[in-house]
Amino acid sequence: MTPKTFIVVGAITMASLVAAAGAGRPVFHPTEEGGAAVFPGLVDTIDSIARLTIRSPEGSLTIERSGSGWSLKERDGYPVDGAIVRTVIVEMVRAVLLEPKTAKPERHALLDLVAPDDPAVPKGRGRELTVQDTSGTTLAALVIGKHRSDLGGTGGEEEGIYVRRPGENQTWLARTGLFPATKPGGWVNPSVVAIDSARVARVTFRPSDGPSFTVNQPPAPALSDNAPVDEGAVRRVLALLSGVTLDDVRKGNAIPLGAAKPPRVEVSTRDGLVVTLTVHEHDKATWIAVSAQGTGGLKAEADTINDRTGGWLYRIPAHTAATLRTRREDLLRKEADEDAS
Incomplete structure (x- = not known):
């Protein structure tokens, strides 16, 4: 040398x-x-x-x-x-x-x-x-x-x-x-958004068809009508943003988006930050757009999220996509569970 x-x-x-x-x-x-x-x-x-x-x-x-x-x-x-x-x-x-x-x-x-x-x-x-x-x-x-x-x-x-x-x-x-990695995910920061589940107050699902529903963090009833729920399913929903990662990413205008009214999932924190995931299906995969809103001291955090995610669509793993497709009935305790309790 x-x-x-x-x-x-x-x-x-x-x-x-x-x-x-x-x-x-x-x-x-x-x-x-x-x-x-x-x-x-x-x-x-x-x-x-x-x-x-x-x-x-x-x-x-x-x-x-x-x-x-x-x-x-x-x-x-x-x-x-x-x-x-x-x-x-x-x-x-x-x-x-x-x-x-x-x-x-x-x-x-x-x-x-x-x-x-x-x-x-x-x-x-x-x-x-x-x-x-x-x-x-x-x-x-x-x-x-x-x-x-x-x-x-x-x-x-x-x-x-x-x-x-x-x-x-x-x-x-x-x-x-x-x-060197041969897939895009091996070169970019895989994290899309990360918010600890303990910070989450509620998660609201707004499907493209059918009524909206909200999942609440304890001690509030998980569902507004106090229906018995599967606690594991509720925890998965409240932990939705604990680590959303990407499998792929594209500019928003690079992928044809079909649904005129795509489903949305809104995650609201205890301190007032709201993160919205807009869900799209393309080529047998689930893609999301991410935006955030916050006032006062949370505006800077919301701006940071929007600066990073604005204009992009993220292809997400199957397990995250499954949580985004949660239906209200998926959260209800099954009869077998009630009999065992």
């Missing part, structure tokens, strides 16, 4: 340690002695990195530098978690080649090192990572194959991957945690 590289790597080390402390991410470890760098010279061009492209059997993702942050091109410029980008870049810099493996193209598939668009081998399972600057010049490129977690190591760096440089037949086992 040259003196210049050592200084640059040291600077990255300090920055990464600070970032990792705040984001709970793996810290940076300098390139290990005795192994050639997978990306020689990349450390000298880190500041020029403007775009990362990951191509896989699941499609293509492009992470672009956007102002002071990063965004996901294929998801209408949705903000990317900068800590994830830093981790990927750090793992690229510290990656070293441990030992050569097969150089026979017909054996690349065994290590998942066939590029996804290889015309000679259909349905390649490799992940092709390309790093470019603002002019489109490629700074680094690699086909990433199977992951290993049994390499050992004195510093605890037990992860490794099989790799191949595009256009080369030689494959390698490399020591690094570099395994």
